[in-house]
Amino acid sequence: MPTVDRLGNRYLEALGAHCILELYECPSHLLDDRHFVEKALREAAKVAESTLLSEVSHQFTPQGVTALVLLAESHISIHTWPEANYAAVDVFTCGEQTRPQEACEYLVQTFRAGNHLLLQLPRHKLSAAIANGEHYHI
Known part of the structure; x- marks a missing residue:
């Protein structure tokens, strides 16, 4: 059964989970290793029980990596x-079978973060409110 939250007098069905993960005190050599970062994201997709569709990455000069794995689920x-x-991570998945929090926990361990912050945001279906022209700011 989908997770249901309440906004005003409307019930909202959760469609997905969006995790914002801040990784602190990571070894710099891991954060600057493009192949290590790519493999970590592929493995995180498996841990999240998600379907890998595509991936892209870029190594910056003098240092730093940006990488993305596109999932059937997001x-x-x-x-x-x-x-x-430091690394900023975004894990967004849809579907009840996915495990975004476990993917985040995997990344904390893999990047050997000395500290981390995880924010979890449910993504909701708002079509009834939007159809009525209503706007919500949370």
């Missing part, structure tokens, strides 16, 4: 700052 992306031992 995406996982990362941008690294090796000089700050």
Whole structure:
């Protein structure tokens, strides 16, 4: 059964989960290794029980990597700052079978983060409210 939240007097069906993950105190050599980052995202997709469709990455000069895996269920992306031992990760999945939080936990371990922050946002179906011309700011 889908997760249901309430906004005002409307019930909203959750369609997906959006995780924002901040990784701190990571070894800089891991954050600057494009192949390591690519493999970590592919494995995170497996952990999330998601279907990998495509991937793209870029190695910056003098340092840093941006990578994205496109999933049938949405995406996982990362941008690294090796000089700050920091990475910003976005894990967005749809469907009840997916496990975005577990993918985040995998990435915390894989990048050996000394500290991290995980924010989880449910994504909801708002079609009834939008059809009535209503707008919500949360």
